[in-house]
Amino acid sequence: GAGVSQSPRYKVAKRGQDVALRCDPISGHVSLFWYQQALGQGPEFLTYFQNEAQLDKSGLPSDxxxxxxxxxxxxxxxxxxxxxxxxxxxxxxxxxxxxxxxETQYFGPGTRLLVL
Amino acid sequence: AQSVTQPDIHITVSEGASLELRCNYSYGATPYLFWYVQSPGQGLQLLLKYFSGDTLVQGIKGFEAEFKRSQSSFNLRKPSVHWSDAAEYFCAVGSHMEYGNKLVFGAGTILRVKS
Incomplete structure (x- = not known):
């Protein structure tokens, strides 16, 4: 019965480093979304999965x-x-x-990324 | 393209007073509209949603919202605010994509409650 979980909750990276952010959706959920929320802004869509298929990545800001x-x-x-x-x-x-x-989209707590 | 405008960045109300948070949307078809609340360190929690039917929608925590097509608005209301309502509130419109759907959010309104 757990909700959506994300790890790590906080990540500090030096400019140029690679990072990996994990999402554990609610068990059995077909759709999975990633959003980016800049400081003082609302979330913005990044990408969408239907099961293992990435059907939309139009929001990813760069390669x-x-x-x-x-x-x-x-x-x-x-x-x-x-x-x-x-x-x-x-x-x-x-x-x-x-x-x-x-269908309701259930959100995780987010990962706060700070790049120095 | 779909868009959502929340004109008020910050709102301060006294505990026990009524609340109205404004939301205007731009969408070509019948909109699917949502209000979410975000408390510090917490994920977004759905307060209520509107798809069709009765234009006055009831949600959790005593919130309600009214859809007004003529004004392209979906304002959130609560008759009596509690200190625990202090949070950031986001209005969103659902958008069908070629495969699946996504939410388009406004910039949010920060609610402060003074005792």
Whole structure:
């Protein structure tokens, strides 16, 4: 009955380092979303998975951002060669179906990334 | 493209007073509308949602919202605010994509409650 969990909760990286952020969705949820929330802003869509398939990555800001969900459950968002503008809270959300907007998206607590 | 505007960055109300948080959206079709609340260190929690039917929607924690198509608005209200309501509130519109869906959020309104 656990909700969406994310790890680590906080990450400090030096500019140029690679980071990996993990999301554990609610068990059995088909859809998984990543959002980026900059300071003082609302979350912005990054990418969407339906089971293991990444069906939309239109929100990824550059080719340094890569996400995967190889077995259709846990997902990892990887950022290569981090830049200061990548500093933000990265939110993961899951929902039980693949299409219906009526389905609630359940959000994790987020990973706060600070790039120095 | 879909967009959401929350005109108020900060709002301060006294405990026990009524609250209204404004939200305006831009969307070509019938909108799916949501209000989420975010407390420090917590994830976004859904307060309520509107898809169709009755334009006055009831949510958790005593919140309600009214959909007004003519004004493209979906304002959040609460008759009597409690200190525990202090948080950041986000309005969002659901957007169908080619495969699946996503939420488009406003910038948020920070609610402060004074005793």
């Amino acid at each position: 340094r951002f890569f996400a995967e969900r190889p077995e259709g459950s846990v997902s990892t968002l990887k950022i290569q060669r981090t830049q200061q503008e990548d500093s933000a809270v990265y939110l993961c959300a899951s929902s039980s179906t693949d299409w219906a907007l009526q």
